[in-house]
Amino acid sequence: MEHDLKELINKCDLAIKKEDLDTLMNYYTDDAVLVVKPGMIARGKVEIKKAFIAIAEYFNNSIVPTQGEMTILEAGDTALVISQTLLAADKNDSEYSMDRRATYVFKKNSNGEWLCAIDNSYGTDLINK
Numbered sequence: 001m002e003h004d005l006k007e008l009i010n011k012c013d014l015a016i017k018k019e020d021l022d023t024l025m026n027y028y029t030d031d032a033v034l035v036v037k038p039g040m041i042a043r044g045k046v047e048i049k050k051a052f053i054a055i056a057e058y059f060n061n062s063i064v065p066t067q068g069e070m071t072i073l074e075a076g077d078t079a080l081v082i083s084q085t086l087l088a089a090d091k092n093d094s095e096y097s098m099d100r101r102a103t104y105v106f107k108k109n110s111n112g113e114w115l116c117a118i119d120n121s122y123g124t125d126l127i128n129k
Contacts, residue, residue: 003072003074004114005072005079005081005106005114006067006070006072008027008106008114009067009070009081009083009104010067011023011027012024012027012116013064013065013066013067015027016052016063016065017063017064017065019052019056019061021049021052021053024049024052025045025048025049027115027116028045028048028115028116028117028119029107029109029115029116029117030044030045031043031044031117032044032045032048032115032116032117032118032119033117033118033119033120034047034048034051034052034119034120035119035120035121035122035126036051036054036055037122038122038125038126048119059087059089059090060089060090062089062090063087063088063089064087064088064089065085065086065087065088065121066085066086066088067083067084067085067086068083068084068085068086069083069084070082070083070084071083077107077108078105078106078107078108079105079106079107079114080103080104080105081102081103081104081105081106082101082102082103082123083101083102083103083104084099084100084101084102085099085100085101085102085121086098086099086100087099087100087121100121100122100123100125101123101124101125102120102121102122102123103118103120103123103124104116104118104119104120105117105118
């Protein structure tokens with residue numbers, strides 16, 4: 001049986017691909033953190049939405065994220081997701097790898113729904129920057 005988070009992350013990837021940012025924001029906590037790129041962090045849904053608009057523009061509105069191998073470590077209402085995140089886009093000259101080892105932290109809300117609290121598609125590569 002697939003973990004609920006795998007399906008949720010697939011929904012997030014689809015919302016990113018479609019640039020349906022209102023739907024995407026429903027999957028984040030109010031105080032979520034997004035690593036936009038090493039050295040640049042967006043905090044909260046307003047900043048995260050603006051960051052995704054800029055990311056879409058950077059990739060010529062063609063970004064398609066998908067997940068490869070994924071490990072989920074769950075403890076109570078918190079889960080760490082370690083995932084191979086693959087990015088495809090019409091832009092081929094990005095200074096960052098399009099094959100990443102992402103780390104995501106999810107928290108369950110009072111309704112038992114998983115929400116992303118930390119979205120770090122760069123994973124441990126952040127310590128190398």
